[in-house]
Amino acid sequence: MVPRRPWGRRIGVALACALLGHAIPAFAVRVDPVGLDAAQVAATQALVDDILARLPRTWREGLPRDLVLAWRADLPHDVQGRRVGRQVLLDRTLLTDWQARDPASADDPRALAVRKTLVHELAHAYDRMQRNVLSADARLRDLAGWQRSVFRATGRRARNDFTDRSPDRYELTRPSEFVAVNLEHYVLDATYACRRPALHRFLAAHFGDPASDVACAPGLPFLEADAARGDATLLALDPARVYAVDYLLAEGNTQAMSRWGHSMLRLVVCAPGRPLGPDCRLDLSHHRVLSFRAFVGDVQISSWRGLTGSYPSRVFLLPLDQVIEEYTKIELRGLQSIPLRLRQDEIASLLERAAQLHWSYDGRYYFISNNCAVETWKLLHDGVPRLAEAPLASITPTGLLAKLAREGIADRNRLDDADEARRLGYYFEPASTRYDALFAVARDTLDLPQRDAQAWLALEPAERARWMPQADLKASAALLVLENAALRRQQLLLRDELKRRYLGRDVPADAAPAVQALKAWLGDTSFVSRPSELAPEGYGLPQSAERERIVVEARVRVDKLRDEDAVLRKDLERWLPEDQQEALRGIESNVETIGTRLRALAAAGAP
Amino acid sequence: MSRLILAGVLLALSVPALAGSFAGSSAGASSAGSSASSDSSSGDDKIVLQAREDAASFVASNGRIRGAQLEAALRHLRETDETARRASDMQLAQAILAR
Numbered sequence: 001m002v003p004r005r006p007w008g009r010r011i012g013v014a015l016a017c018a019l020l021g022h023a024i025p026a027f028a029v030r031v032d033p034v035g036l037d038a039a040q041v042a043a044t045q046a047l048v049d050d051i052l053a054r055l056p057r058t059w060r061e062g063l064p065r066d067l068v069l070a071w072r073a074d075l076p077h078d079v080q081g082r083r084v085g086r087q088v089l090l091d092r093t094l095l096t097d098w099q100a101r102d103p104a105s106a107d108d109p110r111a112l113a114v115r116k117t118l119v120h121e122l123a124h125a126y127d128r129m130q131r132n133v134l135s136a137d138a139r140l141r142d143l144a145g146w147q148r149s150v151f152r153a154t155g156r157r158a159r160n161d162f163t164d165r166s167p168d169r170y171e172l173t174r175p176s177e178f179v180a181v182n183l184e185h186y187v188l189d190a191t192y193a194c195r196r197p198a199l200h201r202f203l204a205a206h207f208g209d210p211a212s213d214v215a216c217a218p219g220l221p222f223l224e225a226d227a228a229r230g231d232a233t234l235l236a237l238d239p240a241r242v243y244a245v246d247y248l249l250a251e252g253n254t255q256a257m258s259r260w261g262h263s264m265l266r267l268v269v270c271a272p273g274r275p276l277g278p279d280c281r282l283d284l285s286h287h288r289v290l291s292f293r294a295f296v297g298d299v300q301i302s303s304w305r306g307l308t309g310s311y312p313s314r315v316f317l318l319p320l321d322q323v324i325e326e327y328t329k330i331e332l333r334g335l336q337s338i339p340l341r342l343r344q345d346e347i348a349s350l351l352e353r354a355a356q357l358h359w360s361y362d363g364r365y366y367f368i369s370n371n372c373a374v375e376t377w378k379l380l381h382d383g384v385p386r387l388a389e390a391p392l393a394s395i396t397p398t399g400l401l402a403k404l405a406r407e408g409i410a411d412r413n414r415l416d417d418a419d420e421a422r423r424l425g426y427y428f429e430p431a432s433t434r435y436d437a438l439f440a441v442a443r444d445t446l447d448l449p450q451r452d453a454q455a456w457l458a459l460e461p462a463e464r465a466r467w468m469p470q471a472d473l474k475a476s477a478a479l480l481v482l483e484n485a486a487l488r489r490q491q492l493l494l495r496d497e498l499k500r501r502y503l504g505r506d507v508p509a510d511a512a513p514a515v516q517a518l519k520a521w522l523g524d525t526s527f528v529s530r531p532s533e534l535a536p537e538g539y540g541l542p543q544s545a546e547r548e549r550i551v552v553e554a555r556v557r558v559d560k561l562r563d564e565d566a567v568l569r570k571d572l573e574r575w576l577p578e579d580q581q582e583a584l585r586g587i588e589s590n591v592e593t594i595g596t597r598l599r600a601l602a603a604a605g606a607p
Numbered sequence: 608m609s610r611l612i613l614a615g616v617l618l619a620l621s622v623p624a625l626a627g628s629f630a631g632s633s634a635g636a637s638s639a640g641s642s643a644s645s646d647s648s649s650g651d652d653k654i655v656l657q658a659r660e661d662a663a664s665f666v667a668s669n670g671r672i673r674g675a676q677l678e679a680a681l682r683h684l685r686e687t688d689e690t691a692r693r694a695s696d697m698q699l700a701q702a703i704l705a706r
Contacts (some may be wrong), residue, residue, distance in 0.1 A: 151639070282675070282678055282679040282682050283679070284654075284657070284659065284675060284676060284679045285653055285654050286680070321653075321657050321676075324676070329660075419673070422673065422674055422675065423673050423674070423675060423678050424675060424678065425675030425678070425679075428674070429673065429674075431660075434664050434668075434672055436662060437668060437671075437672065438667050438668070438672075441667045441668065454662075473666065474666060474667045474669070475665070475667070477662075477663040477666040477667040477704060478663070478664075478667035480660075480663045481660055481663045481664055481667070484660060485705070598663070598704050599704065599705055599706070602666075602701040602703075602704035602705035603705035605698075605701050
């Protein structure tokens with residue numbers, strides 16, 4: 001039943017507000033009574049009072065003075081509300097819904113829909129009256145996702161790629177709609193501060209409202225891709241445990257795709273229990289890396305598609321140890337880790353932005369205009385307002401680093417002392433820089449005839465094996481590193497062989513089904529970089545209940561990938577050339593032999 | 608066929624970054640050279656495992672090659688183990704290789 005005591009209610013609301021120092025001027029929004037009976041007029045007035053009481057004072061006082069609310073039955077069928085001049089027109093069926101609401105229930109969905117419609121229109125009215133104070137604000141547009149182009153003359157990009165986990169896709173049509181939709185949530189949705197914390201802070205600061213005191217699910221959620229374990233798990237990253245953020249540059253090599261290097265951000269996360277400070281720099285196993293990459297999802301990478309924006313650009317969260325392995329030991333590229341001078345609150349807002357990207361962003365990768373350097377720059381730009389002021393835009397990883405250094409944001413001094421830089425993790429050298437020195441140790445002890453590491457690694461595995469039983473501790477240690485190098489090299493070789501011969505354009509007919517299966521499998525890995533696939537409900541950063549479902553869904557998908565992986569592996573095996581497989585088995589056996597010997601020798605000399 | 612290579616072959620093209628490493632990298636992951644499976648290793652073991660190649664380079668080079676993963680493991684051992692505190696860097700590096 002609908003209570004018929006609107007006046008009492010009105011006075012109640014007015015009194016409550018007066019007590020709080022927010023007296024509502026009676027003229028704020030007038031009700032157009034034409035075509036309404038007394039009960040309908042009263043219900044409408046109750047709606048107006050209900051909403052005005054919820055609005056921040058700045059908003060209420062910033063509305064046009066003579067707004068009139070009228071119910072209309074002739075709005076287009078997909079429009080619930082519209083503003084024409086000083087008139088706020090709402091769909092008449094909403095009045096019926098409002099009158100039928102359950103006043104005892106705080107979250108009656110019918111009432112909520114009506115409230116949202118009115119807040120939406122009052123948001124437009126406020127924004128327009130105040131000369132687009134919100135929708136034209138540069139910071140708001142940054143946060144909303146109308147990102148700056150890397151080319152200054154282009155200004156902002158017209159498209160908004162924050163399409164995933166949106167509360168209402170209508171917000172993406174233009175900034176004014178973004179403001180109206182977000183103000184609906186700001187006013188009516190207690191979880192808004194948790195789901196879009198940066199926008200909530202921005203709006204609260206604008207209106208002079210206190211910061212939210214809603215208890216949010218702890219930490220920033222990231223789905224972490226751990227290749228070593230073949231796993232993807234949900235991590236709750238606590239920004240208060242991040243001591244520093246480094247610009248992590250993978251140095252270029254001669255491969256076309258990596259000639260200009262690769263830019264990433266390293267999060268210096270402190271081990272549990274360690275106070276925030278420089279000591280955290282050696283908690284390597286807790287450090288994480290944010291890396292923007294194109295998601296290819298295919299066995300072949302096409303440069304043309306890279307140029308034309310056919311690949312999604314996504315941010316991955318990876319363990320630092322994995323990144324070190326991948327670049328320095330497999331690709332033999334150096335990693336420079338350059339500390340960025342950021343305050344603790346800036347680190348927090350940067351990470352919050354990264355989380356927002358992780359769950360909502362589905363941009364396009366363009367080889368020139370939206371590559372890893374551009375994405376990293378945009379993350380710094382949008383995540384840390386101070387950095388948005390600095391001229392940092394750059395289309396290459398080294399260019400971005402140079403600008404960060406010139407602006408005094410990146411501190412390159414740490415690399416000056418090369419030994420210290422290596423020891424403390426400001427520089428991770430390519431593993432190959434050690435090979436010759438290590439080979440010399442083994443050569444001197446064992447009197448090896450080969451000239452250098454290159455020649456040693458070119459031997460058949462069985463020939464290298466001959467020398468192993470005589471190696472002492474130091475020589476064994478050297479040979480272990482070199483044998484690992486041989487193993488990685490052979491793995492790379494087989495992989496390239498596989499790609500070249502069986503996954504390329506001229507796939508043998510009998511291989512086609514397996515290639516199809518592999519492509520499907522690769523497509524199925526998409527969720528790792530687009531975790532919103534795991535959480536179709538809710539918007540923004542996932543909260544507790546969603547996170548529980550994400551954990552379960554991720555488990556299911558990873559298990560499925562592993563099962564399929566086992567089948568695919570068997571299928572791919574038969575395509576690898578027998579002599580290459582033989583070589584691989586030989587190296588693996590060597591690694592085992594030298595590893596066992598080293599273990600025994602080291603155990604004899606260890607404390 | 609060993610687990611490693613095929614994990615390598617497939618992971619290279621797939622799981623995390625690896626799938627999509629257009630701009631980044633095309634490499635895969637493997638825990639080459641470490642005998643223990645990382646699946647079940649605790650945080651402690653992981654730090655020591657990751658340091659194995661750094662420790663080997665350190666021992667072979669008489670302490671001249673000194674990487675950050677070794678440095679992290681040395682500190683970790685000294686923080687968690689009383690006897691490690693009295694041992695030299697070289698002794699600890701050997702202890703890491705003995706595992």
